[in-house]
Amino acid sequence: MTEAWELGITEASGLLRRGELSAAELVESVIGRLEATEDSVHAWVHVDRLGARNAARAADNSAARGEFLGPLHGIPLGVKDVIDVRGMPAEGGSLALRGRVASDDAVVVRHLRRNGAVILGKTVTHEFAFGQGTPPSKNPWGAERYAGGSSIGSGVAVAVGSAPGALGTDTGGSVRNPASVNGLVGLKATAGLVDGSGVLNVSHTLDHIGPITRSVSDCAVLLQGMLEPATAARLQEMVLPEAMPAPTRVAVDRGAWAEWEVTPEVAAVLEQALMVLQGLGVELVEVSLPELKMALPASLAISLSESVEHHRELLAGSADKYLRGTRVMIETGALVPREDVQLAHQVRSSLRASLRTAMDNAGVQALVSPTLPSIAPIEADMSHSLTGSTGKDSLSSALMMLSPANLTGMPGLSIPCGFAGGQPVGMHFLGREFAEADLLGIAHVYEKHTSWHAKVPVRR
Secondary structure (H helix, E strand, O other): OOOHHHOOHHHHHHHHHOOOOOHHHHHHHHHHHHHHHHHHHOOEEEEOHHHHHHHHHHHHHHHHOOOOOOOOOOOEEEEEOOEOOOOOEOOOOOHHHOOOEOOOOOHHHHHHHHOOOEEEEEEOOOHHHOOOOOOOOOOOOOOOEOOOOOOHHHHHHHHHOOOOEEEEEEOOOOOHHHHHHOOOEEEEOOOOOOOOOOEOOOOOOOOEEEEEEOOHHHHHHHHHHOOOHHHHHHHHOOOOOOOOOOOEEEEEOHHHHHHOOOOHHHHHHHHHHHHHHHHOOEEEEEOOOHHHHHHHHHHHHHHHHHHHHHHHHHHHHHHHHOOHHHHHHHHHHHHOOHHHHHHHHHHHHHHHHHHHHHHHHHOOOEEEEEOOOOOOOEHHHOEOOOOOOOOOOEHHHHHHHHHHHHHHOOOEEEEEEEEEOOEEEEEEEEEOOOOHHHHHHHHHHHHHOOOHHHOOOOOO
16 A cells, blocks of 8 residues: 555645645655654754644645645655755754754745645755765665765655655756666756745856656656746646657767766666657757867856855854865865856857757757766765766766756756666756756656656665
């Protein structure tokens, strides 16, 4: 028998609206799952049990009157601890902000509440979302393996069922990365689609807030609930297709896979996924995009230089409370010459234009690739340096593959597409700006004909 915590957002929402499940029952089941798993996976930094139960009762009272606030009515969610939630800790995973409590909701959290969501608590993050250090969260597919970052707690919570969905932030892949290694769906939407106010920034021009869920349909619903009303209304018109729309064409650059040092086992999984797409009517178009390699150095120049502005005051008074790796990254940002930052912005404009032209010329809706170059590496073997090795076990390699979406502002979506060595493998779609519907549509049809998204690392 399926327990309520096992339900995705879409399925739970349907049961709630039909009166076959109450929000109180759903929240209680999810809290029970959280308490059963948290000692082993450590996904949460704060759980507001009382607030969640009160919000669930309020949702049930509204439902009894026939009033449903929105697509997330009664759905419990986690929020990464760099996004402000009124009355909850807002420490950004850092001793430098120990004891800080948010006085107001981030705009995206206001939208969640307006759409009926129950905010369950705050999830673990790498310090200030920089990807440095080793947070306590454990990969449920293998405790010794990298669990993703920097939205590490959000990915782990959704994977084990202590939340049906969660918010993360993504400066260079930090939503899509944990989604991939945890066997989940993660979306970095088009720049500007989701309001980023009320977030502890790494880089105000590269940061994006994104959903992490168990299915593509859940991702679409959560995204809709994150948006301001007029934008959400337009998105609501999007209906996920039951069959692949014709024509659907996607680009593949296997030369880039080699540049990114994609391992043979991951490449083999992707080739199988591409065959499934072809069987569903998708046409593959071979392309060569050597300009993708410009994304990482440009992204680093911009993000590190912008991080100085966001951390100058706090760092001046609390430098000893920062992790050394985080502090070094910010201090490095202060050394980036202004001319290099200006050049990086020129690269940004050039790469955006180049990718638009390439997609137009090829007549494609997306560029498809592995999300990450390898399965989740052993954490102890992984390099978190941004300037050294770009091999498969390094943070640099992950950033190299995922930073084009952040730099250009184009949407990036990661979905589960198989396993290698017992670990999930993600498939990544880079799409046209504000064409999230295309990416979600292709991914939804693929998901309907596969079962990778239904795999659960620890069911009991």
